[in-house]
Amino acid sequence: MELYFELKTLQLKETFSIAYGNYNRREALLVELSYLNYKGYGECVAIDYYKINLKDFVIRLKEIQELVEKNTIIHPTEFFLFLSALNLHPFLKSALDCAYWDLFGKLENKSFIELNHIPSGSLVESSITISIADIEEQITKIENSSWNKLKVKCKGLNKNNIEKLLRLNRNIALDSNASFTDQDCLWLQESEMITQFSYIEQPRPVGNYKILDKESSANWMADEDCQNLSSLAELLPYYKSVNIKLTKCGGLTPALEMIRKAKDLGYKIMIGCMTESTVGISAGCVLAGLVDFADLDGANLISNDPALGNYVENGKIIQSGNPGLGIILK
Known part of the structure; x- marks a missing residue:
């Protein structure tokens, strides 16, 4: 399995105003897990009131990349147990968990719903x-x-x-x-x-x-x-x-x-x-x-x-x- 990730800027159609502040864009981290030409995707975004720093997430992904890529294809619940042992922030864990479900379903030719x-x-x-x-x-x-x-x-x-x-x-x-x-x-x-x-x-x-x-x-x-x-x-x-x-x-x-x-x-x-x-x-x-x-x-x-x-x-x-x-x- 291979792990790829990149930072993206999501531009908002109009200013998004909530009690925590006003926002014209969101910074996002896109995660890709691939195997046998199949690719699964997950995402998390930088939310200031959750104190999310995506650059820290990128550093963490580089630290665990080799461990992630050593995984064979297992059931997503087993993969989540693996992720849980890595002491990851929930936002980053979510991006990886979702990417793996996407990949696993594509390999099985079944939707998550199925x-x-x-x-x-x-x-x-x-x-x-x-x-x-x-x-x-x-x-x-x-x-x-x-x-x-x-x-x-x-x-x-x-x-x-x-x-x-x-x-x-x-x-x-x-x-x-x-x-x-x-x-x-x-x-x-x-x-x-x-x-x-x-x-x-x-x-x-x-x-x-x-x-x-x-x-x-x-x-x-x-x-x-x-x-x-x-x-x-x-x-x-x-x-x-x-x-x-x-x-x-x-x-x-x-x-x-x-x-x-x-x-x-x-x-x-x-x-x-x-x-x-x-x-x-x-x-x-x-x-x-x-x-x-x-x-x-x-x-x-x-x-x-x-x-x-x-x-x-x-x-x-x-x-x-x-x-x-x-x-x-x-």
Whole structure:
């Protein structure tokens, strides 16, 4: 097996504004694993609020390259055990795990969905992100959107804006990216009208969730608070829903385990993404048959997508059914 990797810059179609900052591009690390002329792809992106430095990842890949390339073709769950012994950052582990699933499926001539017996008939729709902006600008974007589900970014809580959004009678979720106060959360979860929002994501900074009550009107959804399998039991009294992202938990292999555990605990589950190319989005799309919500619009936000594969069109998740994750570089 051979390992190849390169850094790429993903240009955004427009400025992406969230509570953590404004972004016009994302730096990405593309990972390729190949064997017998078959190639599998994975990706991770530099997210400043996760303190991701892709140059450090490149150094680490060079350190482990020989070990990776010595591997014969084994089942992806065995390959993940190998990766887990290398003490890798979850973002980097995710890129390698996804690349291996893509390669393995191509070698077996079976899709990830076939290999894991995942339903693919009736899939949830993905939301599209509405960046932070003046509320009238956000409303104009919502009214002009052909997507059925929308996720509106907030920086702090404005009660008048909440009422304006609810009057639109659209399928809207809120994402504060940890910018709400305890008082904001108390007001939200005591208000019956909040049930009209499909979910409210990561209201408080990481670890400050004990003000939340899962039995309230609000469908609180954990994002940054929910990093891996061990988070699920601790968050149970506070959150109704969790956002599982491949990069956070370390790839498709642990995501499958997290989904099973989250279902057992009674959570509603979202498969989410970062601002990624089709390489990353293709991996998220294969899990759509297992979840209640999807937020897989990352590739729709960039202008120089380097790949083809599974994709989202006006919210509809299109699974190619091709071997592996179905990823092809342009």
